[in-house]
Amino acid sequence: MKTDPYPNNMNYLTIIIKLVFVLVLINFLWIFVPDHFIGGISIYNSIVSGRERLPFGEIPESSYNLSLFNIDAMFSSHKISASLDDDNLLIFLIGDSSIWGFLQKPEETLAGLLNEKFDQKNIQVMNLGYPSISILKDAFLIDYAMRFDPDLIIWFTTLEALPTDNQLSIPINANNPGRINALINQYDLDGFVIQPQPISERTFWGQRRNLFDLIRLQIFGFLWDATGIDQEYPDNYRQALRDFPNPTLEFHGLKESQDLADHISLDVINKVINHNPNTDFVLINEPILISSGENSHLQYNFYYPKWAYDSYREIINNFTEINGIKYYDFWDIVPENEFTNSAIHLTANGEIILAEKISLIITQYIGDLNQNAK
Amino acid sequence: MIGVISWILVSKQSLLENRNNKIAIASLTLLFVFFSILRLFPMLDNLRNISIPPQMHVLIFIFTIFFTIVIFQNFNKSHILHHLLIILLIVLFALQKNEFLSLNASIVLRKLGDQSTNLASASETLWVGYSYFAFRLLHIMFDSIKQGKIDIELHEFIGYLFFFPALLAGPIMRSQDYVNDLREKNDNDEVNIENAFKRIATGLFQKFIVADMLALISMNSVIVENISSAGWMWFVVFMYAFRIYFDFSGYTHIAIGIAQLIGIKLPENFNKPLRSPTLTIFWNNWHITLTNWFRAYYFNPVTRNLRRNLKTIYPNIILAFMQISTMILIGLWHGISWNFIFWGFWMGIGLFIQNQISTWFIKNFTKDKAFWQMNLVTKSTSVAFTFLYISLGWVWFAMPDLDTSFHVFATLMGNK
Numbered sequence A: 001m002k003t004d005p006y007p008n009n010m011n012y013l014t015i016i017i018k019l020v021f022v023l024v025l026i027n028f029l030w031i032f033v034p035d036h037f038i039g040g041i042s043i044y045n046s047i048v049s050g051r052e053r054l055p056f057g058e059i060p061e062s063s064y065n066l067s068l069f070n071i072d073a074m075f076s077s078h079k080i081s082a083s084l085d086d087d088n089l090l091i092f093l094i095g096d097s098s099i100w101g102f103l104q105k106p107e108e109t110l111a112g113l114l115n116e117k118f119d120q121k122n123i124q125v126m127n128l129g130y131p132s133i134s135i136l137k138d139a140f141l142i143d144y145a146m147r148f149d150p151d152l153i154i155w156f157t158t159l160e161a162l163p164t165d166n167q168l169s170i171p172i173n174a175n176n177p178g179r180i181n182a183l184i185n186q187y188d189l190d191g192f193v194i195q196p197q198p199i200s201e202r203t204f205w206g207q208r209r210n211l212f213d214l215i216r217l218q219i220f221g222f223l224w225d226a227t228g229i230d231q232e233y234p235d236n237y238r239q240a241l242r243d244f245p246n247p248t249l250e251f252h253g254l255k256e257s258q259d260l261a262d263h264i265s266l267d268v269i270n271k272v273i274n275h276n277p278n279t280d281f282v283l284i285n286e287p288i289l290i291s292s293g294e295n296s297h298l299q300y301n302f303y304y305p306k307w308a309y310d311s312y313r314e315i316i317n318n319f320t321e322i323n324g325i326k327y328y329d330f331w332d333i334v335p336e337n338e339f340t341n342s343a344i345h346l347t348a349n350g351e352i353i354l355a356e357k358i359s360l361i362i363t364q365y366i367g368d369l370n371q372n373a374k
Numbered sequence B: 001m002i003g004v005i006s007w008i009l010v011s012k013q014s015l016l017e018n019r020n021n022k023i024a025i026a027s028l029t030l031l032f033v034f035f036s037i038l039r040l041f042p043m044l045d046n047l048r049n050i051s052i053p054p055q056m057h058v059l060i061f062i063f064t065i066f067f068t069i070v071i072f073q074n075f076n077k078s079h080i081l082h083h084l085l086i087i088l089l090i091v092l093f094a095l096q097k098n099e100f101l102s103l104n105a106s107i108v109l110r111k112l113g114d115q116s117t118n119l120a121s122a123s124e125t126l127w128v129g130y131s132y133f134a135f136r137l138l139h140i141m142f143d144s145i146k147q148g149k150i151d152i153e154l155h156e157f158i159g160y161l162f163f164f165p166a167l168l169a170g171p172i173m174r175s176q177d178y179v180n181d182l183r184e185k186n187d188n189d190e191v192n193i194e195n196a197f198k199r200i201a202t203g204l205f206q207k208f209i210v211a212d213m214l215a216l217i218s219m220n221s222v223i224v225e226n227i228s229s230a231g232w233m234w235f236v237v238f239m240y241a242f243r244i245y246f247d248f249s250g251y252t253h254i255a256i257g258i259a260q261l262i263g264i265k266l267p268e269n270f271n272k273p274l275r276s277p278t279l280t281i282f283w284n285n286w287h288i289t290l291t292n293w294f295r296a297y298y299f300n301p302v303t304r305n306l307r308r309n310l311k312t313i314y315p316n317i318i319l320a321f322m323q324i325s326t327m328i329l330i331g332l333w334h335g336i337s338w339n340f341i342f343w344g345f346w347m348g349i350g351l352f353i354q355n356q357i358s359t360w361f362i363k364n365f366t367k368d369k370a371f372w373q374m375n376l377v378t379k380s381t382s383v384a385f386t387f388l389y390i391s392l393g394w395v396w397f398a399m400p401d402l403d404t405s406f407h408v409f410a411t412l413m414g415n416k
Helices: A009-030 A035-039 A071-077 A110-117 A135-148 A164-169 A177-186 A208-227 A267-275 A306-323 A348-373 B002-010 B013-017 B019-038 B042-047 B056-075 B080-097 B099-112 B130-147 B154-161 B175-187 B193-216 B221-226 B230-262 B279-285 B288-309 B315-334 B338-366 B376-398 B402-412
Strands: A089-094 A123-127 A152-157 A280-285 A327-329
Touching (some): A035 A208, A089 A135, A110 A123, A110 A348, A135 A152, A135 A164, A135 A177, A208 B221, A208 B230, A267 A280, A306 A327, B130 B175, B154 B175, B221 B230, B230 B402, B279 B288, B279 B338, B288 B315, B338 B376, B376 B402
Parallel strands (some): A089 A152, A280 A327
C-alpha cells in the first residue's frame, strides 16, 4: 500500500511554528551573550601563531586577513593575547595605518624594527596600530589594551586624527556603539554624543555578519601561520599626491580665520593618560609627507593645508606642555621621497629613520626606569 | 540546432512523421531564424542587442548544413552523419576546454562577423554546461549507432539535453532513464518533497558553508607560491581534497534534490569516496556517472577490441594502457592541458599498480580477501594511503601549470 507523502498538512504547520519559535528564541537569547564570550574564542596563539598586528584587510582572499569590528576577536588574534613574559618591559605602539604598517611586512614595521633592535634585552614592542585615523579609536584600543598591563604606551597621532566631527563615523567606532558609549562615559569625553544601539543589532540576526567575519578570521589564521602574509604587497601603487594644482585651503570645512583648537579633540589624549596613571605615555606627532611639488607653499600634502598643520603643531605643543605630557614632534624627520601611497605611510627606509628616533626614546625611558630603581 | 539535428539523426521514422514533432522542429527552426534575421534589421534595434549581425553567408552556410542533414538522414545507413556529429561535438569540446583554441575560435568568429578581433577573448566562446551537454549527446549517438533508432519525442530529447539541474556539474543521466521518469510522472505524481529539500539543504550546506570555507585555505596557485614549509603545504593539499569533494558533492545533492522536485530521479554520483580503501573503489564511488560513461563507451569496448585483435600482447599491458588512457581522457574532459594529462596518468598508473598489488597479495597471502579487508588496521591504513594518493593527484588537477605543480611537490618533500 502506498504511503501518503503528505500525511497531514498540520505537521508542516507545526514544523514551521516550531522553527519560528526556535529562531525567535535564539535571536532573543543572543542579546545576552557577552561580546567577549564569542570574540574570545580563537585558534590564534594556540593552534596557529598570533598575528603581529591587529586584523585588517581589504582583500581577504589574497591578504589572508580581514577587517572586522569585534575588538575581542581582534585582540584574541594578536600575539598580545599569548601568555606574555612578566619580566619583559611591555611597550605598546598606538596609532594609525602608518604604525600598523601599510605596505610593510611585519618585520619592516616600526614594531618589527624596534623588536629587532631590542632583541635579547627583555623588551617586547607590540604593534597596536590600526588603519583608521581617529583619536577616539586610539582611546578605544588603549582602553582595551590596558588589561595587558603595558609599561609604556607610545602614542602616535596627527592632525587628521583629531577633528571632533568625524570620530564617531570611523567604522570601528561606529560598529562598537555600546563600547564607545561606555568609553565616552567612563573617560568623560566631551563633544561626543552617545550613540543609539538598536536591540535588533544585538540579536543573532543582527550579528550575523560579525559572526561570519569572526569565523573567517579563524580560517585565515591557518594561512597567516603558513605564509606570514597579512596584507597584499602590490608591485605598483599610486604614489601619494605631491602636486596640488588646486590647493585645498580648508581643513574639515574650517578656514584659516577660524580657531582650529575649538574643533579638535586633544582633550581625549589628556583624559586617557590621566585615567591610566600606572602606565607611562609618550605622545608623538608622527611624520608627514612635506611636499615640494606644485603649491606646496600652501599645502603640505593631501591632508593638510599649511596654515592648519602649522597651527596644529603650535596647539599640541602648548597642550602637552601645559598638561605635562611627554611629547616629541617628528613631523619632518622623514624625507619626502620616503613616503609610499599616502602622506603618512612610510617606506622601509622611512620606517628605519623613525625607528632610530623611537629607539632613543625607549633607551632613555629604560635609563630613567633604572635611575628611579636606584 | 545541434540538438534538433541530433534528434533527427537518431529518431525512429514514426517519430519524425509525428505532427507534433514536425511542428516542434518548425518552431525551433523558426525561432533560430527569427533571432538571426532580427539582427539584420537596424529598425528593430530596440528588440536586439546592438552588435554587428552575423553575415548572410554564415547563416546560409549553417542552413545548408541543416537541410542537407534533414534530406540525407534517411540515407544514413552507415552512420556517416552520426560520426560527423560526434567529430563536431569533440571539436567543439576541444574549443571549450583549451584557452588557446577558444581564443582562436573567438578570433575566427569575429572575422566571420566582421567584428574587431582586438576584442576577442577565450571566455566569449565558452558555452555554459557544454561538457555535460556534449556527453549526453555523445551517449545518445553511440547508443544509436549500436542499438538503432531511439524512441524519444523531440520535446523529451531537448528537455534531456538541457536538463538544467544537472547541466553544470552532473550527474550524467542516461536518456532512457530520463524519459522513463518523465513518462512515469503522468501515472504517479508522487514527489518526495521532504527528501528533495533534505538533499537541497545538504547540498547547500556542503557547497556554500563547508566547501567555500575550505576554499579559503586550500591549495591554489597563489597560496602555494606563498608557502615554503612542507607541513603547511601538506595542509593546503589535504584541504583541497576535502574542498573538491564537498564542492562537487554539494552541487550533486542540489541537482538531485531539484530534479526530484520535478519528478526526475538523477543517479547518485558519490558514495562516500573519501572512505575508499583502494583507488578502484574510489573511482567506483567518485563522479560515478562520469566513470560509468567512460567505462561503457571507452574502456570496456576498446579493451574487448584490443584483446580480440592483439592476442600476442600481454593482457596486463593492454590493461595498463587502457586504465591510463581512460584516466587521461577523463582528465582531458576537465580541460585540455598538460596538467590534466599528468593527472590522468597519475590516476591511471595508480589504478594499474594498485590492481596488480591487490591481485598479487590475494594470490600469495590472503587467498580470499584483499589486504584492506583483513582487519580494521589494514582497512584504516588502506583508506589513509588511498586518500594520500588521491590528494597528491589533485596537485596536477588544481595547479595551472606543470612548473607550479612541481613546486608544490618539491615543497611537500621539504625542498624549498
